[in-house]
Each structure stands twice: as C-alpha cells, then as structure tokens.
Amino acid sequence: MAAEADVAPAGPRSRGPAGRAVLTSPALRLVARRLLLAIPVLWGVTLLTFVVMNLLPGNAAQEILGASATPAEVRALEIRLHLNEPFWIRYGHWLGGVLSGNLGSSFTSGQQVTSILAQRLPVTLELLLYAFLISVCVAVPVATAAARRPGGIADRLSMVASMAGLSIAPYVLGLVLIYIFAVRLRILPALGYESLSQGIAGNIRSLTLPAISLGLPIACFYTRLLRSDLVEQMQGEDYVVTARAKGIGPWQVLTRHALRNSLFGLITVIGLNLGTLIGAAVIIEQIFSLPGIGQVLLQSINNRDVIVVEAVVLVFAVIVVLASLAADLLYAVLDPRIRYGHSAA
Amino acid sequence: MATQLPDTLPPGGAPVPVSAPARRARRWTVDPEIVIPAAVLLVIIGACFVWPLVGPVPPPVGGSILNAGLPPFSPGHIFGTDPVGNDIFSRILYGGRVSIEVGLATQLIGIAVGGTVGCIAGYRGGVTDTAVMRVVDVLIAFPALVLALAIADGLGPSEVHVIWALSFFSIPAFARISRAATLRLQGQTFMLAARLSGTRGWRILLRHVAPNIMPQLVTFGLLGMGVAIILEGALSFLGLGIPDPGPSWGNMIALGQGTLSASPALVLIPSVFLFATVLSLNLLGDGLRAHWGAR
Numbered sequence: 001m002a003a004e005a006d007v008a009p010a011g012p013r014s015r016g017p018a019g020r021a022v023l024t025s026p027a028l029r030l031v032a033r034r035l036l037l038a039i040p041v042l043w044g045v046t047l048l049t050f051v052v053m054n055l056l057p058g059n060a061a062q063e064i065l066g067a068s069a070t071p072a073e074v075r076a077l078e079i080r081l082h083l084n085e086p087f088w089i090r091y092g093h094w095l096g097g098v099l100s101g102n103l104g105s106s107f108t109s110g111q112q113v114t115s116i117l118a119q120r121l122p123v124t125l126e127l128l129l130y131a132f133l134i135s136v137c138v139a140v141p142v143a144t145a146a147a148r149r150p151g152g153i154a155d156r157l158s159m160v161a162s163m164a165g166l167s168i169a170p171y172v173l174g175l176v177l178i179y180i181f182a183v184r185l186r187i188l189p190a191l192g193y194e195s196l197s198q199g200i201a202g203n204i205r206s207l208t209l210p211a212i213s214l215g216l217p218i219a220c221f222y223t224r225l226l227r228s229d230l231v232e233q234m235q236g237e238d239y240v241v242t243a244r245a246k247g248i249g250p251w252q253v254l255t256r257h258a259l260r261n262s263l264f265g266l267i268t269v270i271g272l273n274l275g276t277l278i279g280a281a282v283i284i285e286q287i288f289s290l291p292g293i294g295q296v297l298l299q300s301i302n303n304r305d306v307i308v309v310e311a312v313v314l315v316f317a318v319i320v321v322l323a324s325l326a327a328d329l330l331y332a333v334l335d336p337r338i339r340y341g342h343s344a345a
Numbered sequence: 346m347a348t349q350l351p352d353t354l355p356p357g358g359a360p361v362p363v364s365a366p367a368r369r370a371r372r373w374t375v376d377p378e379i380v381i382p383a384a385v386l387l388v389i390i391g392a393c394f395v396w397p398l399v400g401p402v403p404p405p406v407g408g409s410i411l412n413a414g415l416p417p418f419s420p421g422h423i424f425g426t427d428p429v430g431n432d433i434f435s436r437i438l439y440g441g442r443v444s445i446e447v448g449l450a451t452q453l454i455g456i457a458v459g460g461t462v463g464c465i466a467g468y469r470g471g472v473t474d475t476a477v478m479r480v481v482d483v484l485i486a487f488p489a490l491v492l493a494l495a496i497a498d499g500l501g502p503s504e505v506h507v508i509w510a511l512s513f514f515s516i517p518a519f520a521r522i523s524r525a526a527t528l529r530l531q532g533q534t535f536m537l538a539a540r541l542s543g544t545r546g547w548r549i550l551l552r553h554v555a556p557n558i559m560p561q562l563v564t565f566g567l568l569g570m571g572v573a574i575i576l577e578g579a580l581s582f583l584g585l586g587i588p589d590p591g592p593s594w595g596n597m598i599a600l601g602q603g604t605l606s607a608s609p610a611l612v613l614i615p616s617v618f619l620f621a622t623v624l625s626l627n628l629l630g631d632g633l634r635a636h637w638g639a640r
Contacts, residue, residue, distance in 0.1 A: 045483055169578055169598075
C-alpha cells in the first residue's frame with residue numbers, strides 16, 4: 001500500500017488518499033465528475049460545429065433555391081429561415097431550443113430533426129452494434145488462443161493476420177467483400193438495406209458485409225491489445241502464481257483468471273474507440289448505400305443545413321462521451337479494487 | 346561485499362565495452378522488424394518520387410482514349426490502363442506521391458502543433474493544462490470527419506485542403522500523447538536538476554523534454570501516417586478528396602468502385618499499394634517502439 005501511494009501521483013487521473021473520503025461510493029463520484037466534465041465538452045462541440053458551418057461559403061437558402069434563383073428570392077428565404085440574423089443570435093436560439101428539448105427542424109425538408117434521427121439512427125446503431133459484436137467475437141477467442149503459448153504458431157499466425165487486418169482500409173475491405181460475396185459468389189447483397197420490419201433474415205443479410213468491413217479491422221486492434229495484456233498478466237501477476245500454485249492448469253488460469261482481468265482493460269479501449277468507429281461508419285454507409293445517419297450528415301453538410309448537422313454531431317458526441325463514461329463505470333463496477341475504493345495503481 | 350564482487354562478473358574476463366551509440370547502431374541494422382518495413386517503404390517512396398523523374402513513365406493524366414481499358418500486362422502498360430486511357434502504373438506512382446505527401450504532412454503538422462501544445466500543457470500544468478486539455482477534449486469528442494468534410498467541402502477539394510482537414514485528426518492526438526509523455530518526465534531527477542540550475546522553461550522544453558518525448562511522437566506518427574493515408578482515400582469516397590483527374594491511391598480506389606464487377610483490377614492495384622505502404626508503416630512503428638522501449 002505504501003508503494004502504491006508513492007506511485008499514485010504519477011498517473012494523470014489518480015488522486016491522493018485524502019480526497020477519497022468525500023463521497024462514499026467512488027463509482028458515483030466518478031459519474032458526477034464525468035458528467036460535469038462532459039457539459040463544457042458537448043457545449044464546445046456544438047459551438048465548433050456552428051462556427052465551422054458558418055464559415056462555409058453559401059447558406060441553406062442558396063442551396064435550396066439553386067443557382068437560378070434571383071438575389072431577392074434568396075434574401076426572402078434567408079429572412080424566413082432567420083439566416084439573416086447575426087451568428088450569436090442564431091446560435092443562442094438553437095442552444096435555447098436544445099436545452100428545452102427542441103432540436104428544431106430541417107431547413108431543406110422542413111422535417112422535425114427528431115423524426116429524422118428516429119428514422120436514421122437505428123440503422124447506424126444496428127450497424128455499429130453488429131460490427132462491435134463481430135469485433136469482440138473474433139478478438140477474444142483469437143487473443144486467448146494466441147496468449148496460450150506466446151511465440152507459438154497460433155500466436156505468430158494471429159499476430160501476422162491482425163497486423164494485416166489493421167493495415168487494410170475499411171473501404172478496401174468493403175470493396176473486396178462486395179467483389180467476393182456479392183459479385184462472384186452472389187450469396188450476400190452488395191447494396192441497400194432491409195429494415196427489421198421487412199424480416200430479420202434480410203435485415204441481417206443486408207448488414208453483414210458492412211458490419212464485417214467495419215468490425216474486422218477493429219477486431220485486429222482488440223486482438224493485439226488483449227493478447228499483449230494477457231501475456232503480461234500470465235507472466236508477472238501474483239494471482240496467476242497463486243492460482244498455478246494451487247494446482248490449476250495453465251489454460252484454466254488463462255481463461256478464468258487472466259482473461260477476466262484483461263477484459264477490463266479492453267472495455268476502456270472499446271469505450272474510447274467508439275468515436276473512430278462512428279467516423280468509419282459514415283464511409284461504410286456511403287459505400288453500401290445504407291440509409292443511416294452518415295448519409296444524413298453528408299447531405300446536410302452539402303445543403304448547409306446547420307440544424308441537422310448540429311443534431312447529428314451532438315448525437316455523435318453524446319454517444320462518444322457516454323460510451324467512454326459507461327466504459328469507466330463498467331470498469332469500476334467489475335473491478336473489485338475500484339469498487340471497494342482501494343487504489344488501483 | 347568485496348569478496349562477492351568477482352562472482353558478478355561474467356566468466357571469461359571483463360566484458361568488452363561497447364559504446365551506447367555503437368550498440369544502438371548495431372541493433373538498428375540487425376533487427377529485421379525495423380529493416381524490412383523500412384526497406385519496403387524506401388522502395389515505394391523511391392519509386393513514387395524518383396522513378397517518374399528518370400524512367401520512361403507516361404503522364405498520369407491526358408491518356409488517349411484509344412488505349413482505354415487495356416488489361417494488366419499489356420505492352421507498354423504493365424498494370425494496364427483505366428477507362429479513360431491513362432497508364433495505371435504511372436497513376437500509381439504519381440498517386441503515391443500525393444498519398445505519402447498527405448500522410449507525412451498531416452503528421453508533421455500534428456507533431457509541430459499538437460506536440461508543442463501538449464508538452465507546454467504538461468510542463469506548465471495548472472490553468473494552462475486544464476484549458477488546453479478541454480479544447481483537445483472537444484476536438485476529440487467532435488467527430489473529426491465532420492470537420493474534415495466541412496473543410497474539404499467549404500474550401501473545395503485539393504491536396505492542401507485535404508492536408509488541413511486531416512490535420513484536425515492528428516493535432517489533438519499528438520497533443521494528448523505529448524502531454525502524457527511530458528507528465529511522465531516531470532518527476533525525473535534531470536528535470537529537477539535543470540530547473541534548479543535556473544534553466545528557462547522554453548530551454549528545458551527544447552533541450553530536455555523534446556528529445557525525450559520524440560521517440561513516442563515519431564512511433565505514433567508512423568502509425569498515424571498510415572491512418573492519414575487511409576483517411577485521404579475515405580475523403581475521396583465522399584467526393585471530397587483529391588479532385589478527379591489528378592491521381593491519389595484513395596481516389597483511384599473510389600473511382601474503381603463503379604466498375605468493380607467488370608474490372609476489379611482498377612480497385613485491386615491501388616489497394617495493394619495502399620495496403621503495402623500502411624502495413625510497412627505499422628510494422629516500422631511497432632518495431633521502433635519495441636526497439637526504443639527495450640533500450
């Protein structure tokens with residue numbers, strides 16, 4: 001414990017033991033702290049979006065009316081959409097709306113932003129969830145098999161394969177998969193989306209190729225991470241020595257003890273990684289023409305539809321912030337050292 | 346104690362003293378994990394930047410429609426020609442220039458701006474640190490793709506604009522890494538010694554912090570270069586990358602998507618080069634990290 005206390009200040013997040021008595025539940029304090037920290041971040045994100053969209057040449061009125069419109073027509077529409085008002089007033093108006101739960105409606109279609117999100121977000125979330133399941137279902141068994149004998153044949157094969165998978169661009173993987181499974185073998189559709197209401201089999205089939213293109217590169221990333229953590233745990237940790245001394249077999253120690261521990265680390269990375277995943281999903285949606293949130297984003301940037309862009313960006317940022325919070329919380333709940341308020345140096 | 350001392354010496358007399366630089370140099374040149382990817386990268390870079398200057402390479406644009414759609418291994422066009430009649434080998438070389446330039450430039454901007462900001466924040470601490478890291482948090486929570494799209498869309502597609510747009514990915518990432526690395530140095534004795542002997546802050550940053558965090562920034566930059574090259578292609582897929590006639594590996598792949606079933610080679614050839622480059626960058630980054638970590 002004394003050694004831990006010496007080490008603790010080196011970590012950027014760790015605090016001294018004095019601060020620990022403030023709140024009894026460290027997990028609860030963590031949530032409060034993180035939610036408070038998230039507010040300025042989310043506010044910054046919306047402001048940045050507004051600034052960037054404002055700096056773009058042209059505005060929604062010009063985009064809606066097209067090149068043939070007279071300046072007077074554009075002017076009239078600008079006034080109707082309140083685009084002639086100064087930047088701060090428009091931003092304040094929007095922010096006030098959001099704080100009272102009103103995300104506004106699209107300049108171009110007039111549709112409520114909430115209904116656009118309700119329509120498009122499930123597609124993207126389904127794709128992300130599917131990709132996430134693929135990545136974890138590939139990474140955990142492969143990493144465990146690799147860590148069983150470091151330097152062995154399974155280890156080397158999986159390390160080479162995962163390095164290759166990490167280096168392949170998701171869109172290249174997508175095109176290769178389309179070529180193999182849709183063009184050559186004709187067993188999976190290349191483009192388009194079938195919603196869940198149209199049938200669960202068709203829905204899964206239509207999302208399989210995009211989810212693999214999205215999930216496989218991340219699976220490779222997780223595999224390498226999990227494998228190196230497992231190897232480290234198996235080599236040096238006291239609990240591994242204890243378990244081995246009790247007569248538990250190495251495979252059992254690996255899957256029951258070390259894997260449980262290493263998964264904690266993976267959870268944090270998964271939470272932090274979600275932002276990258278969302279960015280990649282935009283491109284994958286474009287390649288496979290999935291009617292997800294990414295398409296809405298691209299269209300509304302093109303149309304200078306600030307209200308919709310803001311809403312999509314805000315949803316993305318909230319997902320990223322919440323995922324990273326959820327990862328930390330899950331970590332705190334699962335790790336007894338943090339759950340019971342001990343230092344986890 | 347004195348009697349035990351000889352036992353600690355290796356058998357066969359005193360070890361031959363090897364100076365640290367010599368030992369480092371030997372390991373550099375022997376370690377295949379560093380040499381092989383570095384060699385592949387050198388070949389690719391040499392081919393892209395030097396070969397068009399000295400070899401018989403046709404121009405990447407303005408090909409004759411009479412030569413359109415030649416298959417690979419046609420006479421005079423080793424990779425064939427695209428539907429407009431441009432030589433694909435030439436487009437690979439010129440496109441590689443763009444891809445490598447974009448990758449390198451975004452990482453250099455990231456190291457220069459993000460690295461500086463991060464180590465100042467880490468070194469100064471306090472309000473500076475909090476303020477800088479909040480901004481970095483915003484940039485990281487912000488879907489950088491949106492910013493990249495907006496920049497590319499607003500400024501119009503061009504190589505320089507793509508570099509600006511992609512720098513928004515690299516700057517906050519470098520700032521985080523450089524800050525964390527600087528914080529780790531803060532407790533070290535040499536930092537304390539430098540400060541106690543009255544060295545000015547900027548001089549400490551330049552002479553003590555920068556050389557120590559550089560290995561981490563460089564290894565991260567190599568991995569980041571691969572990511573930037575991939576992202577450049579992603580922007581092309583959205584129509585916001587390098588504008589059409591000028592080649593880049595990314596826009597060659599994106600353009601080839603339309604004729605994927607008829608002529609997969611149009612997608613496959615640039616993909617292979619993209620893959621080989623990114624793989625070498627990743628391997629080199631990993632190799633260097635292991636090398637520097639073990640030192």
